[in-house]
Amino acid sequence: MLKVHPIPGKDPWAHGAISTAEWRGARLSDILDAAGVRHEDGLHVAFNAPDVAPEASPVQAYGSSIPLSKAMSEEVLLAWQMNSEPLPRVHGGPVRVVVPGYIGARSVKWVKRITVQPGPSENYFQALDYRILPPESDPGTAKPGEGISLSSVALNCDILVPGDGAEVPAGPLTIHGWALAGDGRGIARVDVSLDGGHTWCQADLQPAASRWSWRLWSLTVEALSGPMTLNARAWDDTGVTQPESAAGLWNPRGYGNNAWARVDVNVLPRRVMPRP
Amino acid sequence: MLKVHPIPGKDPWAHGAISTAEWRGARLSDILDAAGVRHEDGLHVAFNAPDVAPEASPVQAYGSSIPLSKAMSEEVLLAWQMNSEPLPRVHGGPVRVVVPGYIGARSVKWVKRITVQPGPSENYFQALDYRILPPESDPGTAKPGEGISLSSVALNCDILVPGDGAEVPAGPLTIHGWALAGDGRGIARVDVSLDGGHTWCQADLQPAASRWSWRLWSLTVEALSGPMTLNARAWDDTGVTQPESAAGLWNPRGYGNNAWARVDVNVLPRRVMPRP
Numbered sequence: 200m201l202k203v204h205p206i207p208g209k210d211p212w213a214h215g216a217i218s219t220a221e222w223r224g225a226r227l228s229d230i231l232d233a234a235g236v237r238h239e240d241g242l243h244v245a246f247n248a249p250d251v252a253p254e255a256s257p258v259q260a261y262g263s264s265i266p267l268s269k270a271m272s273e274e275v276l277l278a279w280q281m282n283s284e285p286l287p288r289v290h291g292g293p294v295r296v297v298v299p300g301y302i303g304a305r306s307v308k309w310v311k312r313i314t315v316q317p318g319p320s321e322n323y324f325q326a327l328d329y330r331i332l333p334p335e336s337d338p339g340t341a342k343p344g345e346g347i348s349l350s351s352v353a354l355n356c357d358i359l360v361p362g363d364g365a366e367v368p369a370g371p372l373t374i375h376g377w378a379l380a381g382d383g384r385g386i387a388r389v390d391v392s393l394d395g396g397h398t399w400c401q402a403d404l405q406p407a408a409s410r411w412s413w414r415l416w417s418l419t420v421e422a423l424s425g426p427m428t429l430n431a432r433a434w435d436d437t438g439v440t441q442p443e444s445a446a447g448l449w450n451p452r453g454y455g456n457n458a459w460a461r462v463d464v465n466v467l468p469r470r471v472m473p474r475p
Numbered sequence: 476m477l478k479v480h481p482i483p484g485k486d487p488w489a490h491g492a493i494s495t496a497e498w499r500g501a502r503l504s505d506i507l508d509a510a511g512v513r514h515e516d517g518l519h520v521a522f523n524a525p526d527v528a529p530e531a532s533p534v535q536a537y538g539s540s541i542p543l544s545k546a547m548s549e550e551v552l553l554a555w556q557m558n559s560e561p562l563p564r565v566h567g568g569p570v571r572v573v574v575p576g577y578i579g580a581r582s583v584k585w586v587k588r589i590t591v592q593p594g595p596s597e598n599y600f601q602a603l604d605y606r607i608l609p610p611e612s613d614p615g616t617a618k619p620g621e622g623i624s625l626s627s628v629a630l631n632c633d634i635l636v637p638g639d640g641a642e643v644p645a646g647p648l649t650i651h652g653w654a655l656a657g658d659g660r661g662i663a664r665v666d667v668s669l670d671g672g673h674t675w676c677q678a679d680l681q682p683a684a685s686r687w688s689w690r691l692w693s694l695t696v697e698a699l700s701g702p703m704t705l706n707a708r709a710w711d712d713t714g715v716t717q718p719e720s721a722a723g724l725w726n727p728r729g730y731g732n733n734a735w736a737r738v739d740v741n742v743l744p745r746r747v748m749p750r751p
Contacts, residue, residue: 331710333666334674347663347664348712348714350713353713381713381715388609388623390609398610399609401609434623436623436624437623437625437629437657437658438623438625438626438629438730438731439657439733440723442717442718443718443723447672447716447719448716454714455714455715
């Protein structure tokens with residue numbers, strides 16, 4: 200989105216901030232059941248953390264919430280173990296929330312209080328920050344609750360190999376990437392295009408590790424020398440695919456970009472390929 | 476999609492086949508509970524109808540299925556009343572299935588048998604017809620189960636007024652349309668563009684009649700004389716919006732087009748406007 204229009208004050212994560220892990224803990228629904236929470240429509244479950252965020256206005260500790268209906272689903276955990284090790288401090292140990300299918304900001308680290316309440320969290324990050332504002336909005340004067348609150352993650356994919364700007368030899372080129380469907384959906388197909396989206400080839404999908412983790416894909420194409428643009432797009436199991444371009448998705452806080460993946464590479468004739 | 480590439484054998488519904496109705500009947504989940512159906516993951520509920528479809532290969536009666544998890548949701552009905560009248564024969568009377576949020580083909584008319592089974596329906600229309608095939612596929616030789624089975628309806632919107640090709644007077648022009656979010660989601664915003672999607676204005680949303688019906692919107696703009704293209708796009712309450720163009724969505728059976736709505740009109744200078 201930064202290539203479309205500047206977004207002041209935001210770090211460009213680009214192809215980063217993507218990972219998967221195996222979590223172990225207690226189901227949040229079991230905790231809420233034990234606390235006698237009744238399942239009523241429209242309730243929310245708010246999480247309070249101890250980390251004070253200087254960028255919040257006013258300065259405050261981090262907090263956020265999810266709908267009670269999501270909190271009661273079997274996939275939402277209070278996790279104390281990550282990849283078979285005690286949860287490291289930097290990842291939210293001793294105990295953090297894990298909300299599969301939702302933006303990371305809802306998986307609150309170092310959680311210290313859980314509240315069932317009639318409305319969503321009024322914390323700065325939920326009421327003001329993690330929201331899609333219309334393009335003409337000024338984030339500096341936006342009011343709490345303005346815009347669309349981010350919740351479940353949208354269908355998306357990216358190209359991992361080759362990297363953006365890479366130099367690759369002419370000949371067979373294997374492209375690797377990942378894809379993730381929205382909340383509770385599966386990836387049905389991933390397409391790769393070498394001509395800007397005019398024609399597409401289907402990539403090979405690796406089995407899904409779980410319905411909540413990204414899915415790896417790969418495709419081998421014939422790379423001809425010269426500049427080459429690689430695009431990728433995913434389809435979910437209901438037949439939905441991604442928007443073409445970030446231009447139509449641009450918003451003042453730079454969230455929710457799920458446009459086609461794009462990587463530009465330079466294909467070198469075999470004889471001038473530099474030695475590794 | 477027909478403007479992108481021909482689709483033999485399909486009727487262009489264009490802006491048609493859009494309506495809403497008030498349904499009354501029994502919850503399918505109550506019927507299944509009464510029949511002693513146990514809630515196991517991966518089961519499907521198949522519906523058989525008596526109407527024989529000559530276009531099916533081989534010729535067979537209509538049938539389709541939905542996942543048991545959807546069948547057990549409170550919104551799925553066996554309906555015998557439509558808009559406070561007994562369900563007319565042409566709409567599936569005496570009893571039809573109504574599956575809100577799913578493609579119409581799952582709301583089976585004149586239902587005569589309901590089967591809980593391990594896999595989806597093998598009926599021609601589910602296994603072969605209502606599927607998104609890759610662009611290069613030949614529908615004539617596609618095998619059962621190929622492509623992506625249509626199920627929940629994707630986020631979409633359309634412009635109802637003015638109609639495509641309409642002549643309208645210069646000056647204030649009120650644009651009306653509808654928007655529908657995917658299965659169980661809400662519409663958060665509808666944008667209208669007069670410059671091909673470069674800039675957008677937010678439309679006014681009417682209250683939703685229910686979370687399953689489309690939502691009306693309107694916006695008054697200033698129409699300047701000459702040809703004018705109107706685009707509209709919707710955002711759902713998770714921050715997802717529609718793809719830009721049908722070109723990237725084209726598929727051999729012409730399904731699932733949820734690209735931006737587009738209507739072309741001719742704006743006449745006030746003095747040469749024909750009298751009604």
